[in-house]
Amino acid sequence: MLNFTFQNPTRIHFGEGQIKAVAKEIPANAKVLVTYGGGSIKSNGVYDQVVEALKDHSWFEFSGIEPNPSYDTLIKAQALIEQHDIDYLLAVGGGSVIDGTKFIAAAALFEGDDPWDIVAKQAPIKQALPMGAVLTLPATGSESNGGSVVTRDGCKLPFGSPLVRPQFAVLDPQVTLSLSDRQIGNGVVDAFIHIMEQYLTYSVNGKVQDRFSEGLLQTLIEEGPKALASETKEDLEIRSNIMWSATMALNGLIGAGVPQDWSTHMIGHELTAAYGIDHARTLSIVLPGVMKVRREQKREKLLQYAERVWQITDGDDDARIDLAITKTEQFFSQMQVPVRLSEVDLTEKDVDTLIKNLTLHGMTTLGEQGEITPEISREILMQAL
Amino acid sequence: MLNFTFQNPTRIHFGEGQIKAVAKEIPANAKVLVTYGGGSIKSNGVYDQVVEALKDHSWFEFSGIEPNPSYDTLIKAQALIEQHDIDYLLAVGGGSVIDGTKFIAAAALFEGDDPWDIVAKQAPIKQALPMGAVLTLPATGSESNGGSVVTRDGCKLPFGSPLVRPQFAVLDPQVTLSLSDRQIGNGVVDAFIHIMEQYLTYSVNGKVQDRFSEGLLQTLIEEGPKALASETKEDLEIRSNIMWSATMALNGLIGAGVPQDWSTHMIGHELTAAYGIDHARTLSIVLPGVMKVRREQKREKLLQYAERVWQITDGDDDARIDLAITKTEQFFSQMQVPVRLSEVDLTEKDVDTLIKNLTLHGMTTLGEQGEITPEISREILMQAL
Numbered sequence: 001m002l003n004f005t006f007q008n009p010t011r012i013h014f015g016e017g018q019i020k021a022v023a024k025e026i027p028a029n030a031k032v033l034v035t036y037g038g039g040s041i042k043s044n045g046v047y048d049q050v051v052e053a054l055k056d057h058s059w060f061e062f063s064g065i066e067p068n069p070s071y072d073t074l075i076k077a078q079a080l081i082e083q084h085d086i087d088y089l090l091a092v093g094g095g096s097v098i099d100g101t102k103f104i105a106a107a108a109l110f111e112g113d114d115p116w117d118i119v120a121k122q123a124p125i126k127q128a129l130p131m132g133a134v135l136t137l138p139a140t141g142s143e144s145n146g147g148s149v150v151t152r153d154g155c156k157l158p159f160g161s162p163l164v165r166p167q168f169a170v171l172d173p174q175v176t177l178s179l180s181d182r183q184i185g186n187g188v189v190d191a192f193i194h195i196m197e198q199y200l201t202y203s204v205n206g207k208v209q210d211r212f213s214e215g216l217l218q219t220l221i222e223e224g225p226k227a228l229a230s231e232t233k234e235d236l237e238i239r240s241n242i243m244w245s246a247t248m249a250l251n252g253l254i255g256a257g258v259p260q261d262w263s264t265h266m267i268g269h270e271l272t273a274a275y276g277i278d279h280a281r282t283l284s285i286v287l288p289g290v291m292k293v294r295r296e297q298k299r300e301k302l303l304q305y306a307e308r309v310w311q312i313t314d315g316d317d318d319a320r321i322d323l324a325i326t327k328t329e330q331f332f333s334q335m336q337v338p339v340r341l342s343e344v345d346l347t348e349k350d351v352d353t354l355i356k357n358l359t360l361h362g363m364t365t366l367g368e369q370g371e372i373t374p375e376i377s378r379e380i381l382m383q384a385l
Numbered sequence: 386m387l388n389f390t391f392q393n394p395t396r397i398h399f400g401e402g403q404i405k406a407v408a409k410e411i412p413a414n415a416k417v418l419v420t421y422g423g424g425s426i427k428s429n430g431v432y433d434q435v436v437e438a439l440k441d442h443s444w445f446e447f448s449g450i451e452p453n454p455s456y457d458t459l460i461k462a463q464a465l466i467e468q469h470d471i472d473y474l475l476a477v478g479g480g481s482v483i484d485g486t487k488f489i490a491a492a493a494l495f496e497g498d499d500p501w502d503i504v505a506k507q508a509p510i511k512q513a514l515p516m517g518a519v520l521t522l523p524a525t526g527s528e529s530n531g532g533s534v535v536t537r538d539g540c541k542l543p544f545g546s547p548l549v550r551p552q553f554a555v556l557d558p559q560v561t562l563s564l565s566d567r568q569i570g571n572g573v574v575d576a577f578i579h580i581m582e583q584y585l586t587y588s589v590n591g592k593v594q595d596r597f598s599e600g601l602l603q604t605l606i607e608e609g610p611k612a613l614a615s616e617t618k619e620d621l622e623i624r625s626n627i628m629w630s631a632t633m634a635l636n637g638l639i640g641a642g643v644p645q646d647w648s649t650h651m652i653g654h655e656l657t658a659a660y661g662i663d664h665a666r667t668l669s670i671v672l673p674g675v676m677k678v679r680r681e682q683k684r685e686k687l688l689q690y691a692e693r694v695w696q697i698t699d700g701d702d703d704a705r706i707d708l709a710i711t712k713t714e715q716f717f718s719q720m721q722v723p724v725r726l727s728e729v730d731l732t733e734k735d736v737d738t739l740i741k742n743l744t745l746h747g748m749t750t751l752g753e754q755g756e757i758t759p760e761i762s763r764e765i766l767m768q769a770l
Contacts, residue, residue, distance in 0.1 A: 001625045003400025008393065014642060015388025207608065207626045208633060211600025219592040240386045241592045244642070248593060253638075257399060257629070 001206040006256040010144035011168040014244065016236065018172050019046070022053040022090065025132055025168045030088035032059035033081060035101045037093045039063065044178035046136055050092055060084050062104075065093065068272055068279065069100030071116060071152035077104045078115075081129075089131035091166070094187075095140025098133050102148040102164035105129040118159050119150050125161040133166040136175050138243040139187030139280065141194060141250025143169035149269070155361065156269040171247060173239035181228055184242075185335040186280035188224035191246035192217060192331075193283040197262050198255035200291070201368035203300050206258045213254045214308045219245045221309070225334050263366035264290050267377055270357045277344055284337040285344070289380035291325050294367065341384050351381045386591040391641040395529035396553040399629065401621065403555050404431070407438040407475065410517055410553040415473035417444035418466060420486045422478045424448065429563035431521055435477055445469050447489075450478065453657055453664065454485030456501060456537035462489045463500075466514075474516035476551070479568075480525025480575075483518050487533040487549035490514040503544050504535050510546040518551040521560050523628040524572035524665065526579060526635025528554035534654070540746065541654040556632060558624035566613055569627075570720040571665035573609035576631035577602060577716075578668040582647050583640035585676070586753035588685050591643045598639045599693045604630045606694070610719050648751035649675050652762055655742045662729050669722040670729070674765035676710045679752065726769050736766045 013021040026032055034050060041047040062077045080086065081104070091101035105128040107115035117123035133143040142148065146165035149158045179187070199213040223241045226232040248254070267290075268282030295302065299321070306312040306324035315323070329339045338344055341351075358364070359374045366372035372380075398406040411417055419435060426432040447462045465471065466489070476486035490513040492500035502508035518528040527533065531550040534543045564572070584598035608626045611617040633639070652675075653667030680687065684706070691697040691709035700708070714724045723729050726736075743749070744759045751757035757765075 001400070001622065001629070003403065005396065005398050005406070007396035011390065011392035012641075013390050015386070018388065021390070205622045205626070206629075207604040208601065208629045211604060212597055215596025215600055216593065219596060223592065237386065237590045241590070244386070244591075244593045256397075 001204055001209075001257040002259070004257040006252055008144060008251050008253065010166050010251070012144065012171060012247070013168065014171045015240075016172055016174045018170050019049040019134055020053050021168070021170055022050060022132065022134065023056070026054075026057060026088050026090065028056065030057065031084055031086050032057050032088045032090055033077065033084070033086040034059055034061045034090045034092060035065060035077070035097060035104065036061070036063050036091075037065050037097050040178070041092055041136060044136075044175060046092060046134065046175050050090070050134060060086065065097045065100040067096045068149075068151045068156060069096050069103070071103075071119070071150055074100050074103050074150065075107065075115065078107060081108050087129060089129050090134065091131060092134040092136065094135070094137030095142040098135070098142040098166070099140070099148040099150065101131055101133075102142070103150050103159075105131050105164050106159075106161065116152065119152070119157050122159060125163050128161065128163040131164070131166050133169045135169055135171050135243070137179060137183055137187055138171075138176060138246035139190040141191070141247055143171070144247055144251045151273065154273050156273045157361070169247075171243050173236055173243045176239045176243060177234060177236070181336060182278075184227050185337050186278050187246060188220050188227070188242060189284050189332055189335050189337050190280040191249040192220045193264055193280075193287055194249040195254065196287060197264060198258060198260050200298055200301050200305060201259040201261050202297065203304070204258055209254050209256070209258045210304070212248075216245045216249055216254070217309045221331055224331070228336065259368040261290075261366075261368040263372045263377070263380075266363045266366050267354070267358065267380065270354045270361070274353055274357060275344070275346065275350070281337050281344065284332040284339055285341055285384050286380060288325055288329050288339055289383035291328065292383045293376060293379045294372070295321060297369070297371070339384075341381065348382070348385060351378060351385075354381060386589055386594070386642040387644070389642040391637055393529060393636050393638065395551050395636070397529065397556060397632070398553065399556045400625075401557055401559045403557050404434040404519055405438050406553070406555055407435060407517065407519065408441070411439075411442060411473050411475065413441065415442065416469055416471050417442050417473045417475055418462065418469070418471040419444055419446045419475045419477060420450060420462070420482060420489065421446070421448050421476075422450050422482050425563070426477055426521060429521075429560060431477060431519065431560050435475070435519060445471065450482045450485040452481045453534075453536045453541060454481050454488070456488075456504070456535055459485050459488050459535065460492065460500065463492060466493050472514060474514050475519065476516060477519040477521065479520070479522030480527045483520070483527040483551070484525070484533040484535065486516055486518075487527070488535050488544070490516050490549050491544075491546065501537065504537070504542050507544060510548050513546065513548040516549065516551050518554045520554055520556050520628070522564060522568055522572055523556075523561060523631035524575040526576070526632055528556070529632055529636045536658065539658045541658045542746070554632075556628050558621055558628045561624045561628060562619060562621070566721060567663075569612050570722050571663055572631060573605050573612070573627060574669050574717055574720050574722050575665040576634040577605045577609075578649055578665075578672055579634040580639065581672060582649060583643060583645050585683055585686050585690060586644040586646050587682065588689070589643055594639050594641070594643045595689070597633075601630045601634055601639070602694045606716055609716070613721065644753040646675075646751075646753040648757045648762070648765075651748045651751050652739070652743065652765065655739045655746070659738055659742060660729070660731065660735070666722050666729065669717040669724055670726055670769050671765060673710055673714050673724055674768035676713065677768050678761060678765045679757070680706060682754070682756070724769075726766065733767070733770060736763060736770075739766060
């Protein structure tokens, strides 16, 4: 196990009816800005529950935060914050709304000239507005971590700080029943790949981290397809297990003390930025390629993954790894996400564009050992044609 | 899964050489009281590392906190705290030192007449001195939770508050290399049983919690005996896995959203209070009895435990449960702790005393359903003769 420092102070309120916890989590005298996306929270009852919880608070709202939240949208919140002396943010939505709100929180108290520097120059965040989150789409883990991804001019770039970690997060699985199949599939796959990126590297004998990761992967494999099947679609226990898995997948715990490989995310970001493909659908295309091209470097963990997650024990090492990769692809297909570039109408010519952009954005030493050069990223994408 | 609220803000510094993190964790202007036990930290180098880390702080020390820390010892710290205006506590030791320091922290700022009310009357804790911990014995999980157990006049009683949760904890597996076999065995078994008490109840389909618990149990089963074997005794990776498992076993995470059964602990406390038996050794005697007597109520989970933790798949349901209980007892024996009252020279006559004390202390509705009456506790102890 590697040395690590780990802390996650976000208070989680989990379960049906927990949105009311918002009332006590936000200081009574706070001036609150409720942030959300396109308005689906108005049709599924979440907005009404938030309004009820905030009935004794002074609050305002900022809507229109889009998937892959853009700087141009987010920066508009600053005028509202100044106008109303906002001192608390409540993000109500999925990962994009929460990520976007983190940028709003940091930008509001940014001391430099240009808040974009927070992302573009990784300018230090010295203070941020406090924020909470009501999660509507289990996927990104943003509700209890300090990370965020913001898009501007075709660049999708990350930033992070403990200061933008939500102070609390409400996880009510009931609100996920109104999600579309596409949202469910994307969410489960996004969480699954977060786990894989902290798990599928080289072994440092971190037995707790490995088993926690394997437990989360198995849970998503079991529960994900049930959330899409008509006979179990309305089952709240299934949604609860998915929701808790997605949060645990990226709250820092399973990644503490182990190497990590975020190459799938970094290559995937270029697919979203250039072609507007849903985030999770870029990951499901890229990860199998990473597994195939980095097979030797990840051999020990691939074998462990095959045995513990998929119960594959027959055949020689290579056969077991092959089958584990195939099973992973089949699981993604079952979750109705693509596993090949051709499924999203991209070809070899597009790989050139993607590699060019990856290089342009400095993503030239990816992977747990920093060994994934643009040339290796090309191989990965070629595997995904 | 049951509804829950979960938060654990303790910052963990894990790994070799991490004691130096104390220097930055405690405010520079704090007046620190370092608390510890019988002085083993002076022979194993931990004391020196703490002194080095605190070289720019103003600090004092309070030693002599014994196993099963007693009120009479702990209350003596109050004079030192007043005399030196202490405003930060640093516990250096195992669960007893940390538990005892939690009581010192709460007693120092207690507003009532008698600090013992914190334990005896569960008087509300409105403030407490901030504290940190340097863990030397992985076992109780006290280093990152808000619970504590204090003994007075033969009564071993719990109290708890988020206000006495350590703000930070240093987990350096290197310092555990100097532990005796008895301490290692006790520690591993204590942690194992903490997990069982949050796992072996009835199923609420909490898949993440179950798999995390099973992963921790498997890790302790694999690594515990290696920490006692001469050829692997010095292996730091083994100690790391044990140390991280013990913390995760009782930091609130695996118990969030699932029923819990602390009957083994409550019955075990009477064994320590009346006969001075090491805490973990009371648990290893009681748990198998609980498994046998509550077999029907815990049937589903016992079968899951047999299959997932011990890979028992042959035989009918009852045979699989029997074998799982036997394997559990064998594991305890391998860790060199007793599994029968006779091994600690107690007989049926002592069971009478224990049941009398249990009743006296109000422990009359134990278990996940509150169904374990003193009569059922007697059955459990009779199974352990």
